[in-house]
Amino acid sequence: MSAQDTWDAPAGLSVEDVTLRFGGIKALSGVTFSAQPGSITAVIGPNGAGKTSVFNCISGFYRPSSGRIMLDGQDVTRLRPPRRATLGMARSFQNIALFRGMTVLDNIKLGRHGHMKTNLLQAFFYAGPAAREEEALRREVEERIIDFLEIDHIRNMPVSVLSYGLQKRVELARALAMRPRILLLDEPVAGMNREETEDMARFILDVKEEWGVTILMVEHDMGLVMDISDHVTVLNFGQVIASGKPAEVQADPQVAAAYLGSGDPAALMKRLAAEGAT
Numbered sequence: 001m002s003a004q005d006t007w008d009a010p011a012g013l014s015v016e017d018v019t020l021r022f023g024g025i026k027a028l029s030g031v032t033f034s035a036q037p038g039s040i041t042a043v044i045g046p047n048g049a050g051k052t053s054v055f056n057c058i059s060g061f062y063r064p065s066s067g068r069i070m071l072d073g074q075d076v077t078r079l080r081p082p083r084r085a086t087l088g089m090a091r092s093f094q095n096i097a098l099f100r101g102m103t104v105l106d107n108i109k110l111g112r113h114g115h116m117k118t119n120l121l122q123a124f125f126y127a128g129p130a131a132r133e134e135e136a137l138r139r140e141v142e143e144r145i146i147d148f149l150e151i152d153h154i155r156n157m158p159v160s161v162l163s164y165g166l167q168k169r170v171e172l173a174r175a176l177a178m179r180p181r182i183l184l185l186d187e188p189v190a191g192m193n194r195e196e197t198e199d200m201a202r203f204i205l206d207v208k209e210e211w212g213v214t215i216l217m218v219e220h221d222m223g224l225v226m227d228i229s230d231h232v233t234v235l236n237f238g239q240v241i242a243s244g245k246p247a248e249v250q251a252d253p254q255v256a257a258a259y260l261g262s263g264d265p266a267a268l269m270k271r272l273a274a275e276g277a278t
């Protein structure tokens with residue numbers, strides 16, 4: 001049985017004309033882009049461009065002042081984050097959000113609860129066939145995730161003793177345990193060394209290809225973005241200034257100008273590579 005057998009189909013997402021105001025500040029202004037089902041879409045842009053703001057609108061932490069967030073054609077703009085999770089949306093955080101004193105396995109188990117049809121208490125007292133079947137399926141999914149992310153050797157260790165790269169991997173495992181149809185990754189390789197970054201790139205690609213999950217990520221590491229994305233959307237001052245395949249965006253003088261104040265794509269790549277390396 002492949003990973004996809006227990007998974008729902010990948011979700012498509014569209015951000016439609018989203019504007020977000022904080023008092024007098026317009027963090028986002030008429031932002032429109034989409035993530036196709038089963039693809040990797042990256043949102044990039046200079047500091048303060050609005051990447052975190054758009055991410056928070058998509059995951060439900062911010063409510064846009066106007067515009068819509070559509071998940072597979074369903075308007076989710078007004079739904080709270082837990083409701084979006086039940087529709088198949090999971091996210092990771094820029095600053096790892098794990099329970100540090102708990103083991104890797106317990107953190108992963110927590111990920112699945114957003115998806116449970118029965119709550120913990122019911123699951124404990126009600127051991128009917130449906131509940132047992134659901135529990136068996138969850139265990140199987142957990143084991144597959146542990147195996148896939150190569151974290152079997154650390155499953156019983158507390159998260160606090162793990163390297164940064166491994167903690168990020170556990171966070172990915174927990175998000176996968178929710179059986180998402182779309183995964184939002186907030187700077188998945190920030191702070192990682194080269195080896196950890198390469199491992200994470202491989203895992204993200206496999207999540208898309210083997211597990212059939214749509215990926216939307218905000219990331220500063222341009223090497224990673226250009227290597228694994230199918231589509232890139234560029235924000236600047238809260239507006240979309242370019243959208244397309246990595247090579248198209250890379251060659252776009254507007255993008256270079258946004259990062260550099262000049263229109264030289266070669267200089268842009270040099271600077272971005274340096275930013276990604278820090």
Ligand SMILES: Nc1ncnc2c1ncn2[C@@H]1O[C@H](COP(=O)(O)OP(=O)(O)OP(=O)(O)O)[C@@H](O)[C@H]1O
Nearest residue numbers: 022025026027045046047048049050051052053054
């Ligand atoms: N909670 C807030 N209150 C007021 N202004 C905010 C808030 N969050 C973001 N902003 C403003 O909105 C704009 C976009 O910020 P945002 O954090 O989304 O950018 P970003 O692209 O994620 O930046 P970075 O790459 O530095 O993380 C900035 O001008 C920022 O100062």
